[in-house]
Amino acid sequence: MTELNKRQATASEEALWRIFTVPEAPDSTLSIIEQNISQNLAGFLRESIVAVEKPLWQIERDFQAHQIPSEPKFVSDYAEQMMEKLVAHSVHTAAPSFIGHMTSALPYFVLPLSKMMVGLNQNLVKIETSKAFTPLERQVIGMMHHLVYGEADSFYKKWMHSANHSLGAFCSGGTIANITALWIARNRLLKAEGEFKGVAKEGLYRAMKHYGYEGLAILVSERGHYSLGKAADILGIGREFLIPVKTDANNKVQSAEMRRISRELNEKNIKVMAIVGVAGTTETGNVDPLNDLADLAAELGCHFHVDAAWGGATLLSEKYRHLLSGIERADSVTIDAHKQMYVPMGAGMVVFKHPSSAHAIEHHAEYILRKGSKDLGSQTLEGSRPGMAMLVHACLQVIGRQGYEILINRSLDKARYFASLIQEHSEFELITEPELCLLTYRYVPAEVQRAMALASAEKRQKFNELLNGLTKFIQKTQREEGRSFVSRTRLKPERYQRQDTVVFRVVLANPLTTDQILLDVLEEQQQVAALDKEFLPKLLQLAKDSTA
Amino acid sequence: MTELNKRQATASEEALWRIFTVPEAPDSTLSIIEQNISQNLAGFLRESIVAVEKPLWQIERDFQAHQIPSEPKFVSDYAEQMMEKLVAHSVHTAAPSFIGHMTSALPYFVLPLSKMMVGLNQNLVKIETSKAFTPLERQVIGMMHHLVYGEADSFYKKWMHSANHSLGAFCSGGTIANITALWIARNRLLKAEGEFKGVAKEGLYRAMKHYGYEGLAILVSERGHYSLGKAADILGIGREFLIPVKTDANNKVQSAEMRRISRELNEKNIKVMAIVGVAGTTETGNVDPLNDLADLAAELGCHFHVDAAWGGATLLSEKYRHLLSGIERADSVTIDAHKQMYVPMGAGMVVFKHPSSAHAIEHHAEYILRKGSKDLGSQTLEGSRPGMAMLVHACLQVIGRQGYEILINRSLDKARYFASLIQEHSEFELITEPELCLLTYRYVPAEVQRAMALASAEKRQKFNELLNGLTKFIQKTQREEGRSFVSRTRLKPERYQRQDTVVFRVVLANPLTTDQILLDVLEEQQQVAALDKEFLPKLLQLAKDSTA
The missing domain is CATH 3.90.1150.10 (Aspartate Aminotransferase, domain 1)
Incomplete structure (x- = not known):
């Protein structure tokens, strides 16, 4: 290395160290943008996002390079460029006149709390990298469980922080939540029996041979969310065995029709693995007759899941929660906090009626997620995850039941x-x-x-x-x-x-x-x-x- | 409603509106915490996280309530409480003397950018709720693809923004990335043929009967990550068919042993669905002989996946990328940006050698994720997702190849x-x-x-x-x-x-x-x-x- 090269290397190394050690100056471009967001988010969004739509192919031109740039870039230059090319052409999901999406305005306090979450950079997969975030997440799940099922105090005392149990799973979104629920349903149905070690260990093909079924089916309203199709695919059930059932004039599934189909399937030796009730269809916002579906699930001896990803927040209203009556009979319920609970994107949840439900998908590695540890990762589909539960926790505390009401x-x-x-x-x-x-x-x-x-x-x-x-x-x-x-x-x-x-x-x-x-x-x-x-x-x- | 009740209702409603409309005052508790984080993150973490460990059962006492509190709480009170009960008992993952985790210090600029991301609250599942974030994410995936496979310019010009193709998937983490890769492997192996409509539609039981296999297997080093066990379970392969193969004295899988096992499986009519190479084992940091594994995968005609969740970032070094030689022959590669790429938690990625790989898991809903749309959600396991790709984009630009080197x-x-x-x-x-x-x-x-x-x-x-x-x-x-x-x-x-x-x-x-x-x-x-x-x-x- 020549002397000049060495000096340059040192200079660029120093610049690099600075991004880890020297905070953004208060008058830097990025700091000013940040202040604008912090002081007037609505104004920032209104002024920064251009109103007139630019065709997608034009936007794509700004994201055309496929090589990671060789030279480092100043943060300010990057921030300026992103304001013009990214922020300007994003979607104003929080605008009060943008009433077409499920995202809405956010409370201000989630902004600094998000920064705290990112700065702490905990990993919720195991207690070793999350400490107090683990009990916090368990509490959030416990509160959501109580919102749905309303079990007695003793129930939560016993199970909420129990190492080998879980009242639910925090997920990146409703899709993972729905898949988790149906994964549990499949594994509980095709459990170990006699010589057979269960579907989790031996796989679906042997499970079907052991139990002698010709197929498994999931019954759901024709208005069910497309994530259920993904679940049927990934779990090996097959998309054709996610059976769409007709709805009535009010877009509610016809439970009589579902019963008729379940009989037909039974005659074909196809086992109904789960019934999914929809509590707030994506397109029309209607709630299935959950009590009727719970009855049918009990008759069939199958798992009853409710996809309340969007509508579940209605349970927070004493006035309207009766609209979801019967949800407390579900074996599992999906609720997204990033929809009607005013939490930013990335906060899905599924709660389980039975604290041992997740045993069906439990997994241990030899040296982490040990049996008896309180590592959340042993009963979730995802592995490493951020501390998003903190933002749900904050909204539940700051807004409270009265606020949500x-x-x-x-x-x-x-x-x-x-x-x-x-x-x-x-x-x-x-x-x-x-x-x-x-x-x-x-x-x-x-x-x-x-x-x-x-x-x-x-x-x-x-x-x-x-x-x-x-x-x-x-x-x-x-x-x-x-x-x-x-x-x-x-x-x-x-x-x-x-x-x-x-x-x-x-x-x-x-x-x-x-x-x-x-x-x-x-x-x-x-x-x-x-x-x-x-x-x-x-x-x-x-x-x-x-x-x- | 009495006059008094009405006035109270109005007062609490007004308080509620304020959290959506009035920014945190600069001298509020939360603002001060935020300033501390922004101005001296390392100092904030050092001073806020207590050094002496508190037993978990004591921490749990602070997260014991299972009822969502009735009364709203002032943000400042909440923030104070969280500093004491949550932050104080979290893990200082960024401390330079904490060298036991895969998380590290974060560059300062990701903090304000995270706030921007949360404030914009885009949803990457569809272009309608993400606009420019969709091309940005495609570019990030394209850059990572180029880092692994180094295809020609024309390749990226053709595929990077192509509506019906994807060069990879952005995920919440490496587990979802690995599952996505193996889901694709399974569905490509058990594809439609003649009357058989493919495993995605007809399910695994019919697929196995159609193809006449007695089982499917995934071969991986005994040092493989536990997420692969989850993949084997959820995909219906069975954990027992994730076959751990012995490693040599350097913790690298013995490819000769893997070949021997694959022959044994073949004799039992168990089809090897995928070989997984590990590029950076979690416990010892070693890289499997990827070229040998690629050879074997070619021999067997099976999918070759590389789990480089942790080690993949090494490709950013010209000096050391040879250690991962052979990775460019993989059909799919997992890389987590939240490990060695200095991005906060929640940034997993999987890249696909072939732009049409994800067709095997493609899904469309009738009115969103339409065919021909550029909605990212049609080829991902997850549904609604935040714009985390922005933070990877920022690190790639600001740090650049030279910085990562x-x-x-x-x-x-x-x-x-x-x-x-x-x-x-x-x-x-x-x-x-x-x-x-x-x-x-x-x-x-x-x-x-x-x-x-x-x-x-x-x-x-x-x-x-x-x-x-x-x-x-x-x-x-x-x-x-x-x-x-x-x-x-x-x-x-x-x-x-x-x-x-x-x-x-x-x-x-x-x-x-x-x-x-x-x-x-x-x-x-x-x-x-x-x-x-x-x-x-x-x-x-x-x-x-x-x-x-």
């Missing part, structure tokens, strides 16, 4: 208010009523509504197709304009003869969404509709011809 | 230096040499070493048992004293006749660990050893008797 009730009441606005409005049609805080609707000019009411089935179909085009146009234009956002989905409502019907989908969980914003959204949609040159004129013409 | 080389060189210190020291024994930056050793008084050299096999066993007790005592006492930390594990070294041997385990990835700290660790261990009243006297007596 107000927040959840406000959301559900607001959805009912918005539904009434839509119903009273001559130019809109409510498609699904809000059972929780999710509803769907569409824009239909009054004269079209009148014409449709009188039209033949054939003609109604024609109307519907044009309305689908118009709904898509409105949703897309509104999103691109960037002032407000509703999502859209496609339903087959019974009262429209199960025709494909494109609808606006609205989730009202953001506490900052005001009544005025809801009025404005409808107002904007009407204005946008008037801009459509393709579907609207045809619709009006068709209406005119029909009533002529 | 220095960091990685320093770690490996430091491990070699520490090994030489141990070897030269008359009272210590190096058990495994550092191939990457992990080594194991133990304390053995010089006279005991001399006596052992001359002792019979039986007597050596007696020595060894006493040494195991002493090693545990030293490690435990050192941890409880809180000045420094090494971990411990149990090996069966060939040169000790494969007797159970308890050892100190050290990972030298923290750039702030100085040579002096390493000297101090040995010094402290010697001092602690002298405090032992149980094993040390017996050892010395035994040595005396032996040489008498």
